[in-house]
Amino acid sequence: MSTPKTIYDKIWESHIVDTNDDGTTILYIDRHLVHEVTSPQAFEGLRLSGRKVRRPEFTLATADHNVPTADRDKGIADPDSKLQVETLEMNAKENNITYLPMTDKRQGIVHIVGPEQGFTQPGMTIVCGDSHTSTHGAFGALAWGIGTSEVEHTLATQTLVQTKAKNMCIKITGKVIEGVTAKDIVLAIIRKIGTAGGTGYVIEYTGEAIRNLSMEGRMTVCNMSIEAGARAGLISPDETTCEYLRGRPLAPKGEVFEDAVNYWKSLASDEGAHYDSVVEIRADEIIPQITWGTSPEDVVSIDGFVPDPENEKNADKKKSIERALDYMGLEPNMPVNEIKIDKVFIGSCTNGRIEDLRAVSQIAKGRKVEKGVHAMIVPGSGLVKEQAEKEGLDKIFIEAGFDWRDPGCSMCLAMNADKLQPQERCASTSNRNFEGRQGRGGRTHLMSPQMAAAAAIRGKLTDFRDL
Amino acid sequence: MEKFNKLSGHAIPLRITNVDTDMIIPKQFLKTIKRTGLGEFLFYELRYDQDGNKISSFALNQEQYKDASILIAGKNFGCGSSREHAPWSIADYGIKCIIAPSYADIFYNNCFKNGILPIILDEATVSRLQDSSDSILNFNIDLEKQNITFLENNEKKEISFEIDPAKKKCLLEGLDDIGLTLNKVASIGHFEEDQENEIPWLYGNKLK
Numbered sequence: 001m002s003t004p005k006t007i008y009d010k011i012w013e014s015h016i017v018d019t020n021d022d023g024t025t026i027l028y029i030d031r032h033l034v035h036e037v038t039s040p041q042a043f044e045g046l047r048l049s050g051r052k053v054r055r056p057e058f059t060l061a062t063a064d065h066n067v068p069t070a071d072r073d074k075g076i077a078d079p080d081s082k083l084q085v086e087t088l089e090m091n092a093k094e095n096n097i098t099y100l101p102m103t104d105k106r107q108g109i110v111h112i113v114g115p116e117q118g119f120t121q122p123g124m125t126i127v128c129g130d131s132h133t134s135t136h137g138a139f140g141a142l143a144w145g146i147g148t149s150e151v152e153h154t155l156a157t158q159t160l161v162q163t164k165a166k167n168m169c170i171k172i173t174g175k176v177i178e179g180v181t182a183k184d185i186v187l188a189i190i191r192k193i194g195t196a197g198g199t200g201y202v203i204e205y206t207g208e209a210i211r212n213l214s215m216e217g218r219m220t221v222c223n224m225s226i227e228a229g230a231r232a233g234l235i236s237p238d239e240t241t242c243e244y245l246r247g248r249p250l251a252p253k254g255e256v257f258e259d260a261v262n263y264w265k266s267l268a269s270d271e272g273a274h275y276d277s278v279v280e281i282r283a284d285e286i287i288p289q290i291t292w293g294t295s296p297e298d299v300v301s302i303d304g305f306v307p308d309p310e311n312e313k314n315a316d317k318k319k320s321i322e323r324a325l326d327y328m329g330l331e332p333n334m335p336v337n338e339i340k341i342d343k344v345f346i347g348s349c350t351n352g353r354i355e356d357l358r359a360v361s362q363i364a365k366g367r368k369v370e371k372g373v374h375a376m377i378v379p380g381s382g383l384v385k386e387q388a389e390k391e392g393l394d395k396i397f398i399e400a401g402f403d404w405r406d407p408g409c410s411m412c413l414a415m416n417a418d419k420l421q422p423q424e425r426c427a428s429t430s431n432r433n434f435e436g437r438q439g440r441g442g443r444t445h446l447m448s449p450q451m452a453a454a455a456a457i458r459g460k461l462t463d464f465r466d467l
Numbered sequence: 468m469e470k471f472n473k474l475s476g477h478a479i480p481l482r483i484t485n486v487d488t489d490m491i492i493p494k495q496f497l498k499t500i501k502r503t504g505l506g507e508f509l510f511y512e513l514r515y516d517q518d519g520n521k522i523s524s525f526a527l528n529q530e531q532y533k534d535a536s537i538l539i540a541g542k543n544f545g546c547g548s549s550r551e552h553a554p555w556s557i558a559d560y561g562i563k564c565i566i567a568p569s570y571a572d573i574f575y576n577n578c579f580k581n582g583i584l585p586i587i588l589d590e591a592t593v594s595r596l597q598d599s600s601d602s603i604l605n606f607n608i609d610l611e612k613q614n615i616t617f618l619e620n621n622e623k624k625e626i627s628f629e630i631d632p633a634k635k636k637c638l639l640e641g642l643d644d645i646g647l648t649l650n651k652v653a654s655i656g657h658f659e660e661d662q663e664n665e666i667p668w669l670y671g672n673k674l675k
Contacts (some may be wrong), residue, residue: 017651017654017655017658018654020633020647020649022632022636023632023633024633026648026651026654026655028655028658028659028662030669037497037498037550038549038551040500040501041500041501041502041551044486044500044501049645051649054655057671057672057673060674066498066499079500080498083498083500084498084499084500087500098673098674098675117674119674122670123666124669129549129551130548130549130574131547131549145549145573146549146571146573147549147550147551147554147576147577147580148502148551149551149577149580149581150576150580152645153645153648155646156645156649157645157652157655158655158659159655161644161648163631163633168586186498195485195543195546196485196542196543196546196569196571199543199569199571199572200572223627226547227569229543229546229572231572231573249674250672250674252668252672256667256668259668260668295485316484316541316542319482320483320484320485323483351633406654413489413548414493414494415494415495415497415498422517432487432489434487434489434490434492434547435489435490435512436490436512438491440512440517441517
């Protein structure tokens, strides 16, 4: 029998085009997602060197970072944002790449659009000039974020020059307790291994709690692999994966679909495959998680306390805690469920899918957003928005006092008009709590959609199970 | 691509760990469609207050670091987003070499595409260099020899560093890696033919 392989080994080996003299590998790229922020300089580079896009049909473009999430009929007010979006549209047209404009209901965050359209499939290599490309790993695709130079390289050659990463296995054993979500699982992982814990690795998530997740939940977990420092996160495909893909516009049809299913299932990691590092976490030890600081590893359970720098022996860490507490405007040792909030952001490529909105509606139904709190819900795509409205979720949100908006990246990174004011505090379902991420001086606490909805209702961080 | 061979210059100590790419270049400056001109916005929110005044305690605003071309940073430098605007802004500011205990993966790779040498040294050495950066006028960085030399208290010091040979070559020669890959265009074509035979559903299906 041949040596047992991980899914990462299998995908890597099946995409080797050639090996360079220096030992690097030319790896074939099956699919390339393109958005407006990290692509203009790449297309410009192609123009200057007289090169063409090798495989326009393997490339899909949409604008997400700069688009407004309200009053879309008025277009984009900010001239720089407008130019960037128009430049993408022009580049896509010139190079015969499918582009989903703001007026198309399929438009949305690239990492929501790809899976929805069946553009993302197991066994593929997928790249995008965006670190959260790791999201697509939920399908058992090897997907990672790249810089603009590599966007240009991919456009011109449909390949990238790569060095293989190491294999890490993160196993979440047993079942989660009720009310614990994919977001809590991934925050607990980052809490354990740290923001550099996955550097140099591709992480494969395994274990019963991962298997029990829906595709939406798996995407949430893989999405934040980058916050754990890993280049990519993967989950071996199974029945859940195949059922999600069945009937998607770009998924194989009829008999070919069955061939594809056989192929997809063959990609799963072999019994006995070697991992360079293994981490195990018991699912039943995880309760709703939130971040208190300015790094995604600054995680604490909702029944926990803001840390005290005096208890930290490592001088660097102590300094980091002091800096984070100062920025966040928090006192050491205060219970985190006493932290009052001003804003709520529900959305992003981490938690802007239909399942997330359904969960929020369960909390919002029959309740009201606390006076003085502005709580926005930004669906991840036009199709998510349409589905939510079909189910009447929008009425529940509006009735409860939430602001129901149009799709885009929005206040996850505040490149459009949606941003925090200095010192405003936000309960957010996004992926980064960096200084200034949601607006200069803004203070971000990351959490699950349920927890963010509960924060909106109570006006403070709260365990949604206590509502 | 820009070459890197030798560099001689002053160094700026940045004593913060986990410096993310949002700190290096905040999102409001990502709306550009050019690669150039981002240096003035490097570390913008650490350099300027909300009214646009310089924050004097921040190293980049201090007179003695005015012409520095080396940044000595904390561990996990460049974490977060894949934005190449981060190395673009660093290079445009005039910094061509970073010394840190570790880097985030995407940022590290992006440096090599932009003529920036990211050196990895152990934490204790980085910390020592940060402490002595004020008193050392010139750090001499030699990529070919893989060493850093400097005079400290009139004594010549040398620190060597490791680097992946492929990445070293790429910087030394300033190679056009797209051109190099396109030399293998026949292999890419063969790969596509084989893949289409094996996994036919990957081909011929475009979103309308």
